[in-house]
Every structure is written in C-alpha cells, then in structure tokens.
Amino acid sequence: MEALQYNSERTPLIIPEYGRHLHIMVDQMLATEDREERNKKAKAIIGVMGNLNPHLRDVPDFQHKLWDQLFIMSDFNLDVDCPYEKPLRELLEERPQPLTYPQNFPKYRFYGNNIKSMIDVARNWEAGEMKDALVFNIANHMKKCYLSWNKDTVDDEVIFNHLSELSEKTLTVNPEHLPLTETAEFLKSKPKNGNGPKSNQMIKPKKINRNNRKRY
Secondary structure, eight states, rough: OOOOOOOOGGGGSSGGGGGHHHHHHHHHHHHHHOOHHHHHHHHHHHHHHHOGGGEEEEEEEEHHHHHHHHHTTTOOOSSSOSOOOOOOOOHHHHOOOOOOOOOOOOOOGGHHHHHHHHHHHHHHSSSSSHHHHHHHHHHHHHHHHHHHHHSSSSOHHHHHHHHHHTSSSSSOOOOOSSSOOOOOHHHHHHHHSSOBBBTSSSSOOOOOOGGGSSOO
16 A cells, blocks of 8 residues: 655656646656657547546647647656647747736826827827817816815816916817806716715615514
C-alpha cells in the first residue's frame, strides 16, 4: 500500500483543470522511449482531454488548443508527430504591452473627461442651430455634474463661467435657449442615498397583512 502523499509534497500541476491523473499520464508518455508508442499515448491523452471538455467541441481549432495544452503540460519536452505547429515557450511567457491610460488632470474634475471632450468637439462645429443646441446641452450636463458633486445648488452664471474657461472663451450659451434646467428638477431625479429608488418614481406602499398581527 502506497504511503499517503500530501499535495505540498507533489510536483505542481501545470494546468490544474485537468487534474493529477492526466499529468501522470503525460509523465508516463514522456518516459516512453518508443516513438510510435509515444504517438499512440499522445493521441489517447488528447482523446481524454477532449472528453473532459465536451462543451468546447464546437469551438474553432478545438484540437489545436488541446495539442497546445499537451505541449504545455509536458513543459515543451514532448517529441511526437503533432498535426499542428509546436507552440513556443517564449511566445507563451511573453508579457503583454502595458495599456496606456489617459493622464488628464482637469481643473474641475467633477465634470469628468467626457465634458472636456464634448467642449473640444463643439468648438470645431460651424455656428448655427446645431452648435447652439449642443452648447446648451453641454451646459445643462455640466450643471447636472456640478450638482452631483455639490449636492445643494448652483447658479447658472457659475456654469457659464466654467464653460467659457474650459472652452478658452470660445463657447457661450445662446440666450434664446436660456434658462438652464432648474436645480430642483435635477435633484428630484437623483436617488436620495445613491442606491435607493428615484424620488420622482412612485413607490407602491407595502400591503399590511392584518392576519399576522399579534393578539393580546
């Protein structure tokens, strides 16, 4: 009877999803000196791997993925007649390039980067009704963002000054479109605690089950 073995004393599994027994089969295949016999064992192991993942049979290049995983579990020491190109260790261990995140530090962070992008777009538009409507909507959205940060009130003149500053004094709201949306309308549509229902939505009262009242 074999002595008990602890996982901490065993060799680590390269692909734990396939379990210990499949890794033992891979080790036995690597120890086989006869190439023809080794090819038979490799195909048998591929069959077992496919049976363990029946939901992936419709995935394109399913067999190719299995052979790649077999080479990985063999630590790239497998020497068999593979129908696909042998994967490279360098390609597997290659680290992806770091993502470049926009490093913007706006003066008024509560407006966010999208507002500044919208202002930059509006500056390049030709003067007309479409541009006036866009500028008005930008100012309205700025007021909404300001209230989400201030949570009290804001004067429209503050929004106009910020819009002029962020656009380098190139954008102004057409007086024909004024005034902006009232502060009360924005505050009415905001959840009180951030997670609850909106205050302008009707909340159905709970039904009281009179049968559950305690009787004394």
